Each structure stands twice: as C-alpha cells, then as structure tokens.
Amino acid sequence: MPDLSRSEESASMGSEQPELSEELQGRLLLAERTDKEINEAVLRPMFQTGLGFWILIGILVAIIALGMFAWGYQIRWGMGTAGINQPVYWGLYIATFIFWVGISHAGTMISAVLRLLKADWRRPITRGAEAMTAFALLMAAMYPLIHLGRVWKFYWMLPYPNSRLMWPNFQSPLMWDMVAIFTYLIGSMLYLYLALIPDLAMARDHTGGWRYKFYRIFGLGWRGTEGEWHKLGQALRIFSVIIIPVFLSVHSIVSWDFAVTIQPRWHSTIFAPYFVIGAVYSGLSALAAILIIVRKTMHLEEFLRSEHFDALGKLILVAGLGWFYFWFSGFIVEWYGNEPVVRELIHDEITGELAPLFWLQMVCNVVPILLLFSKRIRTKPWALLILALAINVGMFTERFLIVVGNLQRNYLPFNWGEYKPTWVEISVVAMTFAGFVLLYALFSRVIPYVPVWEIKEGRLRYSLRRIGRLLVPTAAEIE
Amino acid sequence: MAKAAKPYADHADPDQLRRWGMVVDLDRCTGCQACVVACHAENNIQIAGEDEALIGRTLHWIRIERYWEGEYPNVKARFMPVLCQQCSAAPCEPVCPVFATYHTPDGLNAQVYNRCIGTRYCGSACPYKVRVYNWFAPEFPEPMEQQLNPDVSVRQRGIIEKCSFCIQRIRRADLDASLEEREVEDGDIQPACVQSCPSSALIFGNFDDPDSHAARLARGNRAFRLLDQLGTDPAVIYLKGGETNA
Numbered sequence: 001m002p003d004l005s006r007s008e009e010s011a012s013m014g015s016e017q018p019e020l021s022e023e024l025q026g027r028l029l030l031a032e033r034t035d036k037e038i039n040e041a042v043l044r045p046m047f048q049t050g051l052g053f054w055i056l057i058g059i060l061v062a063i064i065a066l067g068m069f070a071w072g073y074q075i076r077w078g079m080g081t082a083g084i085n086q087p088v089y090w091g092l093y094i095a096t097f098i099f100w101v102g103i104s105h106a107g108t109m110i111s112a113v114l115r116l117l118k119a120d121w122r123r124p125i126t127r128g129a130e131a132m133t134a135f136a137l138l139m140a141a142m143y144p145l146i147h148l149g150r151v152w153k154f155y156w157m158l159p160y161p162n163s164r165l166m167w168p169n170f171q172s173p174l175m176w177d178m179v180a181i182f183t184y185l186i187g188s189m190l191y192l193y194l195a196l197i198p199d200l201a202m203a204r205d206h207t208g209g210w211r212y213k214f215y216r217i218f219g220l221g222w223r224g225t226e227g228e229w230h231k232l233g234q235a236l237r238i239f240s241v242i243i244i245p246v247f248l249s250v251h252s253i254v255s256w257d258f259a260v261t262i263q264p265r266w267h268s269t270i271f272a273p274y275f276v277i278g279a280v281y282s283g284l285s286a287l288a289a290i291l292i293i294v295r296k297t298m299h300l301e302e303f304l305r306s307e308h309f310d311a312l313g314k315l316i317l318v319a320g321l322g323w324f325y326f327w328f329s330g331f332i333v334e335w336y337g338n339e340p341v342v343r344e345l346i347h348d349e350i351t352g353e354l355a356p357l358f359w360l361q362m363v364c365n366v367v368p369i370l371l372l373f374s375k376r377i378r379t380k381p382w383a384l385l386i387l388a389l390a391i392n393v394g395m396f397t398e399r400f401l402i403v404v405g406n407l408q409r410n411y412l413p414f415n416w417g418e419y420k421p422t423w424v425e426i427s428v429v430a431m432t433f434a435g436f437v438l439l440y441a442l443f444s445r446v447i448p449y450v451p452v453w454e455i456k457e458g459r460l461r462y463s464l465r466r467i468g469r470l471l472v473p474t475a476a477e478i479e
Numbered sequence: 480m481a482k483a484a485k486p487y488a489d490h491a492d493p494d495q496l497r498r499w500g501m502v503v504d505l506d507r508c509t510g511c512q513a514c515v516v517a518c519h520a521e522n523n524i525q526i527a528g529e530d531e532a533l534i535g536r537t538l539h540w541i542r543i544e545r546y547w548e549g550e551y552p553n554v555k556a557r558f559m560p561v562l563c564q565q566c567s568a569a570p571c572e573p574v575c576p577v578f579a580t581y582h583t584p585d586g587l588n589a590q591v592y593n594r595c596i597g598t599r600y601c602g603s604a605c606p607y608k609v610r611v612y613n614w615f616a617p618e619f620p621e622p623m624e625q626q627l628n629p630d631v632s633v634r635q636r637g638i639i640e641k642c643s644f645c646i647q648r649i650r651r652a653d654l655d656a657s658l659e660e661r662e663v664e665d666g667d668i669q670p671a672c673v674q675s676c677p678s679s680a681l682i683f684g685n686f687d688d689p690d691s692h693a694a695r696l697a698r699g700n701r702a703f704r705l706l707d708q709l710g711t712d713p714a715v716i717y718l719k720g721g722e723t724n725a
Contacts, residue, residue, distance in 0.1 A: 078636040079597065080614030085535035087608045089599040149597015149612070149637025156577045156596055164594075172576040174598055261604040262570055262709055407603065411706050412561070414544035415608040417535040 035456060042450045043206055045298035049445055060438040067431020070424045071146060079149050081424045088407045088419035093147040095400040096429045098275070099282070100140035100436075101181070101254050102395060106283025107133025108188060108247040109315075111195075112240040121311045123454040124303040127199075127447070128294060129287050130192040135439045136286075137185045139432040144178065146428055173257045180253045184246050191239045194232065197222050198453040214446070251279045258402065264341040265334060265406045274326040281319040281365075282395035288312050289388035292381045294444060303450045306379040313378030316391070320369035345409050353418075354405050357397050364394025498586040498714065499644055500686040501673070502696040503560055505720030507680035510543050510558035514672030514681065520626065521645060521671035523633045525617035538611040540642040541672050557720065560681065562672070563588060563609045563642035564705060564713030571601035571610060579639070586714060587644055595638035602639055606706055610641045644683070645670035665691040686714065 074081045084091040110129035114122035145151050157168050157178060168175050201222035204215035222228060255275035258266040268274075288309065295304040334342050349358045368387040377383045404419050443449075466472075518524065518540050527536050541562040548555040565588045572580050572588065579595035582588060590610075602610040616636040619627070627633060630647040634640050649668050656663045665684055673681040684693030696702075697716040704713045 078615040079612070080531070080536065080636075083534075084599075085614075086537075086602065086611060087535070089602040089612065144598075147598070149599065149639075150595070150635070153596045156594070166578060169573070169576050169578050171573040172600070173574060174576040174600060178576075257600075261574070262606055262711075263603065410608060411606050411709075412544065412608065414542075414546070414559075414561075 038452055038455060039202060039206060041302060042448045042452050043203065045300065046445050046448065053441070053445075056441060057438065060434040060441070063434035064431050064438065067427045067434070070427035071431070074424050074428070075151055081422060083420050083422040083425055085417055085419065087410055087415050087417050088404055090147070090403050090407060091419055092400070092404075092421045092425045092429055093143050095396070095403045096432065097140055097143035098254055098399040098403070099396050100136045100143070100432065101251060102275075102279035102282045102399070103286045104133045104136035104140060104184070104188070104283065105247060105251060105276070105279035106287045107131070108191070108243050109280050109283065110287065111191070112243050112247070115236065115240045119311075120458055121308055123458040124450050125287070125291055125308055125312070126195065126454065127192075127449060127451045128291055130188065130195070131440065131443050131447070132283075132287055132290060133188045134185070134192050135436050135443070137181065137188060138439070139436050141181055141185060142432060144174070173253065173260055176253045177257060180246070180250045184250045187239070187243050187246055191243055194235055194239060195451060195454070196447065197232065198224065199448040199451060202452055203448055248276060251275045263406060263410065264339065265345050268330055268334075270326060270330045274323075274330055277319060277322040277326050278395060278398065281316065281323045282392055284312065284316045284319055285388040285391035288316060288384055289392070290440070292385045292388070294449060295381070298444060298449060300450060303455065309381060309384055310375060310378045313372050313384060316388070317369060317372040320365070320372065320391070324366060324369065341409060341411055345406060348409060349401060349405055354401060357401055357405070361394050361397040361401060364390045365398065496585075496687055498686040499565065499649065500586075500684065500693055500697070500714040500716065501562070501644070502682040502693045502716045502718060504680045504682070504696070504718040505559060506718065507678045508543070508558045508560055508720075509678055510545060510556065511677065512543055513675045513677060514541050514560060515539050515543065517671040517675035518642070521628055521631070522643070523627050523631045524640070525613065525634070526620060526623065527614070531614065536614050538613070538640070540609070540611065540640070559717075560672075561607060561609060561705070562715065564607055564711065564715045565644060567712035567714065568710060570604045570606060570711060574600045574604045576600070587646060589643065589646065590639065590641055592632060592634050592638055592640060597637040597639065599639060606709055606711065610639050612639050613637060
C-alpha cells in the first residue's frame with residue numbers, strides 16, 4: 001500500500017513478521033493508532049474547505065436554481081412543458097425516481113445487513129452509505145410531487161380528516177409507494193442519526209464556535225457511559241433487523257407501480273425481486289464511486305483501504321450476477337411467449353429505435369460484472385470508479401427503458417407514440433443530482449464521515465499478541 | 480339504520496338497475512370524424528392545436544383509428560371509433576390514489592375532475608389509451624369560446640379527463656322523465672357522438688334491457704369486444720366489419 005501515510009512503520013513491521021499479509025498489516029496499522037490520532041484524522045478534513053470546495057458548491061447551487069426555475073415554469077404553465085404525452089404518460093421523472101430509490105438501497109444493505117452479519121470491513125463505510133440512503137431518498141421523494149399535474153393538491157393523498165370525508169385510496173400502488181417511502185425515509189434517517197450520536201459527542205469535545213453549539217444540541221448530551229453504549233447497541237440491533245424488510249418492501253412496491261397494471265412487459269411477477277436486486281446493484285456501485293471520490297478529496301486513505309473496495313467489489317459482483325439472472329429470467333419468458341405486443345416491444349428494444357439505449361444498458365451493466373472477477377481491478381480505485389459509474393449509467397438507462405420504452409407501444413398500434421425529454425425535465429433531473437451532491441458535500445464537512453466509534457471498536461478486534469517470543473496477529477470476537 | 484334522505488335521484492334503486500353501453504357497427508363507420516367534432520363541442524374539450532397534436536397530445540374523447548390493409552394498389556382503409564370502454568373491471572379505477580375515478584351504480588366509469596391531482600396513473604394503466612390529459616390550461620380559438628356547454632365544466636390544467644357517455648345527457652333524461660312521471664325510454668338518451676353519426680354506426684342504450692336497440696344488436700354474431708382477452712369487461716360492443724367497410 002504505497003499511499004499509506006505511515007508506510008515506514010508497516011514496512012518495519014513487515015520485516016519483523018514476513019508472513020503477514022498486506023491486508024492484515026493494514027488492519028494492524030489502525031490498531032496501532034491511539035484514540036486521539038483517529039479523532040484528529042477524521043476531524044481534520046471536515047475543517048478543510050478549500051477554494052475548490054466552494055466552487056463546487058457554487059456550481060451545484062446554480063444547477064439547483066435552474067432546476068427550481070424549470071419546476072416553477074412547469075407548475076405555472078402545465079405538465080405540457082415536459083416531453084410526456086399520450087401514451088407515454090410517465091417519462092424521465094418516473095425513471096429518475098426509480099433510479100434514486102434504487103441508489104438509496106445500498107446504504108441499508110451495507111450497514112444493516114453487514115452489521116447483523118458482523119462483517120468487520122463495513123465499519124469505516126457505514127456512515128457514508130447511510131447518508132447516501134437518506135439523501136437519495138430525499139431526492140426520490142421529490143419526484144411524486146414533481147410529476148403531479150396539480151402539485152398544489154398533493155396533500156389529497158394524505159389520510160387526514162377533510163371536508164370531502166374521504167380516505168385516500170389504499171388500493172392504489174401510489175399510496176403504498178408513499179407509505180413505504182416515508183417509512184424508509186424516516187427509518188433510515190433515524191438509523192443514520194443513532195449511529196451518529198457518539199461521534200457528534202466526540203466532535204463536540206474537540207470543536208468550538210458554531211460547530212460546538214451544533215454538536216452539543218445534536219449530541220444529546222452523550223457521555224459514553226456503559227449504560228448509554230448498551231442502549232445504543234440495542235437500538236442499533238433492533239433497527240438493523242426492522243429496516244431490512246422495509247428496504248425490501250420499498251423497491252418491491254415501486255416495481256408494483258408497474259407490475260400491477262396490464263401494460264405489456266410491465267405486467268410481470270418477477271418485477272419485485274428484479275427491481276430490488278437492480279437497486280442493490282446500482283446502489284452499491286454508487287456507494288463505491290462516492291467512497292472513492294470522498295477518499296481522494298478528504299484524504300481518508302487510511303480508513304478506506306483497498307480491502308474495503310475489494311469487499312465492496314465482491315458485493316457488487318454478486319448483485320450484478322443476480323441482476324443479470326433476474327433480467328434474463330424475465331426476458332426469456334417474454335421473448336419465448338412471443339405475444340404480438342411483447343414481440344413488438346422486444347423487437348423495438350433490441351433492434352429498433354431503442355437499440356442504442358438497450359445496448360448501452362447491456363454493455364454498462366454486464367461488462368463490469370466480468371471485470372469485477374479480477375481482484376486487481378476491484379482493488380484499484382480508479383478502475384472501480386469507472387466501473388461503478390458505468391453501472392449507474394447502465395441502471396439509469398435500464399429504468400428509462402422500462403418506463404418509457406414499454407409505454408411507447410401498447411395493444412392498439414394507432415396509439416403508439418414517441419417520447420423526447422424537454423429542457424424542463426432535464427433541468428429538474430439535473431437539479432436532483434446536484435441536490436444530492438450538495439447535501440453530501442455539506443454533510444461530509446459537518447458530520448464525521450468515518451464512524452469513529454465503530455473504528456475504535458473494530459480496532460479491538462485485531463491486535464498483535466506476544467506468545468512466547470513470537471508476535472502473532474489475533475482476531476477477537478466482539479459484540 | 481334509517482336511510483338518510485338523498486338529495487339526488489337514486490340510481491342504485493334495484494328496480495332501475497341499468498348498464499349503459501354502446502354498440503359500434505364497424506360496417507357503418509365511414510371515418511368522417513363527425514363524432515369527434517360533436518364530442519369536442521358537447522363536452523368543452525380543449526383544442527390542443529396542430530403542434531401539440533403532432534406529439535400525441537390531442538384530447539379527443541373519441542377517436543377514429545385508421546388502419547391500412549393490403550398493399551398498394553389494393554389498399555383498404557379500416558376505421559374503428561375508440562372511446563372509453565366503460566369497463567366493468569376497469570384497470571384505471573383501483574390505481575387512482577385519490578378516488579378521482581370510480582364506478583357509478585349504473586355502470587359508468589366516472590371521472591371526478593375536481594378530485595384529480597394528475598398522477599396520470601390511470602392513463603398508463605388503461606389498455607385502450609382513451610384517457611386524455613390537460614397538458615396546458617384550456618384554450619378555445621375564437622369564436623369557439625362562445626359555444627361552451629353550460630352543463631359541463633371546463634377542466635383545469637393538470638388533470639385527466641375522458642369519455643363520460645355524455646353523463647350530463649343521461650342525468651338530464653332521468654330528470655325529464657321523473658318530472659313527467661315516466662320511465663326513461665330506449666332512445667331518449669343520445670350521447671353527442673351517437674346523435675351526430677350520419678351513418679348511425681353508434682347506438683347507445685341500456686344493456687340490462689334485453690329489448691333495447693343496443694342490446695339486440697349486441698347479441699348478433701358480429702359482436703366482439705375490444706381487447707376482450709384482458710378481462711376488462713368493456714361496455715362497448717363492436718360489430719365486426721366485413722367487405723363493405725372498404
């Protein structure tokens with residue numbers, strides 16, 4: 001590991017114990033650090049906001065302003081300013097909505113599932129993953145509003161006592177959607193916050209000024225007593241278990257928005273698991289990309305090491321293989337069934353007008369799976385970054401094809417149509433991407449990006465024990 | 480529990496059960512589009528204009544689908560009027576989150592304009608693609624704004640609308656009949672498209688009355704329903720066109 005700041009020490013340790021693997025050396029390296037050094041290494045980058053950072057913020061704010069203008073323009077003049085039409089009633093907005101919900105899935109996947117499985121490598125990346133979940137969901141939650149024809153009446157979907165003496169229609173998948181997304185949003189935010197409390201308290205003890213006031217409020221007076229740790233551990237365990245069914249339900253329900261209709265190619269029983277696995281695939285890739293960028297810009301090389309990217313790459317590989325399996329299972333049945341409309345849709349996708357998008361999707365989603373088999377590629381940040389971004393391009397295209405591609409054709413050929421997004425839609429979609437990056441960038445400067453207490457806890461796991469004259473690396477069971 | 484007094488005519492009265500339906504005789508349709516024009520005038524449907532029509536944003540509640548058959552020079556044009564099929568098992572109804580579309584006791588698939596919030600889910604779910612959307616605020620080129628029908632509301636931008644079988648005419652006929660203390664008779668009610676069809680290709684009536692003109696035609700061996708395999712149970716019966724529809 002050439003980019004480790006304390007490489008001289010690891011080299012010296014290596015000469016003493018030549019049989020130690022690189023991976024173990026990395027783990028032991030952190031074990032050697034004191035609490036103070038770890039605190040400092042995490043807190044330091046939070047205060048470094050160079051010119052580049054503020055330029056980035058400026059650009060993001062400009063994009064968001066444009067998007068807000070476009071949204072306002074659409075509200076003022078009508079949905080006609082977007083490119084949707086009859087029969088393509090849902091377009092780029094809904095495709096991006098699915099994309100963001102998908103991105104939000106990896107956070108819980110990483111932190112809850114891996115926490116339950118006691119996978120040790122999760123420790124430094126859980127916070128980044130949970131933050132990604134919360135912010136991606138916030139972006140996703142905007143789309144049901146953005147695509148409403150009368151957004152000023154959005155509250156009619158909420159169950160509240162009203163003069164119309166009516167409930168919303170709980171038969172509608174859109175209601176399920178709303179319930180699932182709000183549950184997941186609240187759950188994932190609480191989950192993010194719970195694990196944050198000890199670190200906010202740590203930051204409180206090392207800062208002054210407005211930051212001190214901020215951390216003092218949100219640190220909830222954490223003192224780190226035995227009882228507090230016990231309760232936190234218990235709360236996190238409960239949350240980890242509860243949030244997994246929620247996370248599975250969210251994308252299943254999003255898929256049922258489509259699957260419960262009788263639109264050809266939407267009406268499919270495999271949609272729910274297919275959407276969930278696709279969400280995990282794109283979410284994990286997005287997480288890998290974000291981690292690589294944050295690691296570089298915030299100099300967290302010490303915490304986010306190649307072993308983490310290796311493990312993350314393996315997870316992406318598994319999710320990718322699963323995605324391809326589900327895609328193929330759906331595709332082969334529809335293709336073999338050879339129903340006229342479905343045949344037309346498949347023909348259109350593979351050799352017709354949508355072929356460039358389809359093949360872009362296939363190349364971006366399948367080639368990374370093959371490359372990720374190589375450990376050398378998994379552990380090279382720049383290679384993993386390219387693959388992760390490619391997967392996200394592929395998954396975005398896939399969602400676009402599912403929504404738009406299948407709406408363009410239907411049972412009565414007279415109603416076939418085309419769809420082209422307008423500047424309004426593109427600006428609004430750009431707004432949510434900029435909003436996500438902005439929230440994430442600000443978050444990384446205010447909140448300790450690496451969960452310090454989890455690192456410290458994990459540090460106890462690996463240590464060098466002296467047995468006789470030999471130094472032996474040991475791994476202990478904790479929790 | 481005592482029944483509350485109802486401020487409106489009770490259409491759910493079992494003695495009066497009705498199932499409104501339409502018969503479309505494809506042999507008679509000439510594709511003249513008179514029904515489309517009459518429907519626009521009757522129901523205050525906004526005029527989308529040429530540019531919008533080109534990108535699939537016409538708001539016709541009834542449309543004439545034209546299909547070409549054969550190769551040049553032996554080409555035939557086939558016409559098929561398609562309107563809301565008023566399905567009994569309508570795919571558009573359960574998906575609406577705010578109950579803007581629901582089923583009336585007399586078998587109509589009704590759309591409540593003021594309740595619609597514009598998710599367009601019903602439009603995506605409808606296999607016939609007969610639900611149209613107000614992409615912009617309604618505009619009527621001069622002098623058409625002078626002839627708006629006072630019985631029908633003009634719809635706001637951002638909501639879905641669709642064929643109602645001219646429900647205002649059905650309710651008017653009910654009221655007239657009850658004032659004259661008689662039953663509504665077959666032929667009393669004519670939606671605008673039926674009234675304007677020069678070749679009488681469209682026949683409207685009560686399918687629950689076996690003697691109605693529409694019910695008698697619907698029993699013929701030319702009868703079929705559009706996309707019947709989907710199980711939507713439409714209330715529009717088509718009569719297959721033969722060689723005469725050339």
